[in-house]
Amino acid sequence: MGPPARERMSGMQESVRLKSFELVARDIAGVDVHLLHALTLSVGWPHRTKDWQFLIRAGQGIAAVDGIGRVFGTAMWFPHGDDFATVGLVITSPRNQAQGGGRWLMDRVFEQCGGRDLALNATRAAHGLYLSLGFVDEASVHMHQGKLARDIPALPPVNGELSTPGADEFAEILPIDSQAFGRSRERLLTLLSENASICVLRRGGKVVGYSMRRDFGRGHVIGPVAAVNAEDALHLTAVHMKALRGRFVRVDTREADGPYATFLEQCGLSIAEVVTTMSKGRRFLNRQADQPWFYGLAGHALS
Known part of the structure; x- marks a missing residue:
């Protein structure tokens, strides 16, 4: 097995010339996070400097920089074991979006990922690029966001008990x-839990679902929300909303309709964007009846 990607990056000087300027790939961990934040601002993405800092801790990636250190693009990947990774934060500045910068960034990701199966959530603008790179469509993700209503719709009694897990119960x-993700991502969940509020749902003393809430972008993200049915997912989502009335909230979900999507709309969270879950290699999503499923995602890059 070869050296870690970040070690390989230390000697990587691959570059691409885009018209009158040349961009070089740099390990994203060594790039000024304020320059990364400026890039997301330029394309209208909500990531703050602290969001970038978390993502760099959670994953690996590259930044495309020019001769004086300005950042013109990024691409990150988040490994889950030796054979799978999610890809995200593939951003090209307006200046080089039409000049092949995205394809060049993805070629660097493929090189670093070493043959892993991959999944990502593609914006409409990038969808064609990913199709040309061999990714296939699997599902749509609906980004619900907005100022949360102060009057949350009433729900029927919860089937079980909602509680905040203690430190010794996190492993549950x-x-x-x-089961919901299809593979272990313990390291990511541990990192998320450092600054998240967590709720678990127990039936008969056994954990059957969980949810997280954390600061992100313009406000708060509720996700992941893992549950075996929509009714459980509603309670695991609503429990976090009680502390967020009137504040900006985002929930990313693959539920296009049904009770979960309807509930989000009733709470004032309208659909701001729809992206496409895509995979390359082994199929990513595998929903099964009466098994845990993600009603709310951890985030576009983390899936």
Whole structure:
């Protein structure tokens, strides 16, 4: 097995010339996070400097910089074991969006990922690029966001008990997450839990679902939300909303309709964007009846 990607990056000087300027790939961990924040601002993405700092801790990636250190593009990947990764934060500045910068960034990601199966959530603008790179469509993700209503719709009684897990109980959510995600992502969940509020749903003393809430972008993200049915997911989402009335909230979900999508709309969270979950290699999503499923995602890059 070869050296880690970041070690390989230390000697990588691959570059691409885009018209009158040349961009060089740099390990994203060594790039000024304020320059990364400026890039997301330029394309209208909500990531703050602290969001970038978290993502760099959680994953690996590259930044495309010019001769004086300005950032013109990024691409990150988040490994989950030795054979799978999610890809995200593939951003090209307006100056080089039409000049092949996205394809060049993805070629660097492929090189670093070493043959892993991959999944990502593609914006409409990038969808064609990913199709040309061999990714296939699997599902749509609906980004619900807005100022949360002060009057949350009433729900029927919860089937079980909602509670905040203690530090010694955190491991109980890992099997639920692994079943919903299709593989273990313990390291990511541990990082998320550092600054998240967590709720678990127990029936008969057994954890059957969980949810997280954390600061992100313009306000708060509720996700992941893992549950075996929509009714459980509603309670695991609503429990976090009680502390967020009147504040900006985002929930990313693959539920296009049904009770979960309807509930989000009733709470004032309208659909701001729809992106496409895509995979390259082994199929990513595998929803099964009466098994945990993600009603709310951790984020576009983290899936």
